[in-house]
Amino acid sequence: MAVDTERVAALVRELLVAIGEDPDRPGLGRTPQRVAEAYSEFFSGIGRDAAEPLSHPISVARGPEPETLSSGAVVLRDIAFRSVCEHHLLLFRGVAHIAYLPGEQVVGLGALPKVVDILASRPQVQERLGEQIADTIAHSLDARGVLVIIDARHGCVTMRGDRQPDASTLTIAARGEFTDPTARTELVALISGGRS
Incomplete structure (x- = not known):
């Protein structure tokens, strides 16, 4: 489903009037269209299948000798x-860290950021975003475990209310073997990489 940019532009024009601005003054003349174009990008994930980038897994069990299964996690930070x-x-932005324990299949590393982008490109809350990423990977791959850590700064915290410009929010979503806190301790350390 595509964003109705004409309707968004008309509504932004009405919003400018509602806050006491003149939408025809210099500087605001193209603002409704600019906002509509931005919203078209921000909400491009609505109606898209987040699992699609994971639809072409690669077998690690079959290939050149010796045939083997992965014993450790794949981590993309x-x-x-x-x-x-x-x-x-309001915008929020940050980084997602993904780890999964493959079964017989892995996915190209470029697919994981695509999953994040599709799910982030819709109205969201951070807690649900991490859970959706974890569910998409867990259901699309034969992963034995999935861990998603998100660290983000939210406009609603940094720009309004008590205005905490340095505050960030950290969330963790775990599936399979990583639901055990002991099993994910090593990964959390790897993901943090000694950063403070």
Whole structure:
């Protein structure tokens, strides 16, 4: 489903009037269209299948000798994303870290950021975003465990209310073997990489 940019532009024009602005003054003349174009990008994940990027797994069990299964986790850190908080329609942005324990199949590493982007490109809350990423990977791959850690700064915290510009929110979603806190301790240390 595509964003109705004409309707968004008309509504932004009405919003400018509602806050006491003149939408025809210099500087605001193209603002409704600019906002509509931005919303088209911000909400491009609505109606898209987040599992689609994972639909072409690669077998690690079959291949050149010796045939073997992965014994450790695949970890992709620092996947940058931006999303829009559904409570105030303000941006939040941060990084997602994904780890999974493969079964017989892995997925190209470029597929994981695509999953994050699709799910982040819709009105969201961070807690649900992490859970959706974990569920998508767990259901699409034969993963024995999935761990998703998100660290993000929210416009509703940094720009309004008590305005805490340095505050970030950390969430963890775990599936399979990583639901055991002991099993994920090593991964959390790897993901944090000694960063403070």
